[in-house]
Amino acid sequence: MSDFEFDAEIRTDLGTGASRRLRREGLVPAVLYGGDKEPVSLTLAHNKINKAQENEAFYSHVLTLNINGQAEEAIVKAIQRHPYKPKLMHLDFQRVVRGTAxxxxxxxxxxxxxxxxxxxxxxxxxxxxxxxxxxxxxxxxxxxxxxxxxxxxxxxxxxxxxxxxxxxxxxxxxxxxxxxxxxxxxxxxxxxxxxxxxxxxxxxxxxxxxx
Missing domain, CATH: 2.170.120.20 (Ribosomal protein L25, C-terminal domain)
Structure with missing residues (x-):
């Protein structure tokens, strides 16, 4: 299986205006949830994610998110796309817990x-x-x-x-x-x-x- 690994940063500046600003800066907002941890709002490099999602395996593969130096395993649960531009608007990731179905x-x-x-x-x-x-x-x-x-x-x-x-x-x-x-x-x-x-x-x- 192909490897998918992405750098992500925790974002504290939330809201519609903040998300628009992130997208103008070449970033895509995301959220990571699940497991026994609280949801975390993230930002990732848009172009790298956009290129990766062209690969079918991206949607059914355990991904690695490097969040401020700490690796988290996750799968893609939802992607929000722009209605007519080749642009990602938001991603939902779900944590993967080894040993748990x-x-x-x-x-x-x-x-x-x-x-x-x-x-x-x-x-x-x-x-x-x-x-x-x-x-x-x-x-x-x-x-x-x-x-x-x-x-x-x-x-x-x-x-x-x-x-x-x-x-x-x-x-x-x-x-x-x-x-x-x-x-x-x-x-x-x-x-x-x-x-x-x-x-x-x-x-x-x-x-x-x-x-």
Whole structure:
């Protein structure tokens, strides 16, 4: 996994006006919370964070924040962006406590799409979810979860319960014991012109026999 480490400073000058001034100075305001410590308001170098967040792993990786010389481990919980400029407005970080289970959002990587049974039959692969919320110990946090759809045929879907999860990682939705949370993750839409029976069974319906 990639390493993400950032220098941060504690900020005491709070409020909307102070945040605007920080942004003009090339900084981005942030807050670090969680664990058994009080929330801390921070500032970080905007350009370094902005470049790092282009990497998908940034959102599902345990980061290191060097705060006035003291290292804190954290994950990104929320990012506020400018509505039309490529600019970050605010970040929320949550502390990571080693040995304590945590929740995080992890992206899904779909493999064997072009070689799947449905795609070979002319179907269209449709991603219904692109990320999932997981619970695990920090050392088990994956950068992504792989979803293999090689055997998926047209008119069929894979659900959360069909995903092979990494060791020590569970899906938050399924831990609730509610079948309605077993959402569809990916489906393959039949090619245009396919009948309803084909969409459901993946087979061409039999033609009536002339008498």
């Amino acid at each position: 945590m929740t995080a959002t992890v992206p899904l990587h779909f493999v064997n799409e072009e070689d799947s049974a449905g795609a070979r039959a002319g179907g269209t692969v449709m991603h219904l979810l692109n990320e999932v919320e997981v619970r695990c110990l920090p050392r088990h946090l994956p950068e992504f979860i792989e979803v293999d759809i090689l055997s998926l045929d047209t008119g069929h879907s894979l659900h959360l319960s069909d995903i092979q999860m990494p060791e020590g990682v569970e899906l938050v939705a399924l831990s609730k014991g509610d079948d309605s949370q077993d959402l569809s993750v990916v489906t393959i839409k039949p090619p245009k012109g396919a009948s309803d029976d084909e969409a459901e069974d993946g087979e061409t319906p039999e033609q009536p026999t002339e008498e």
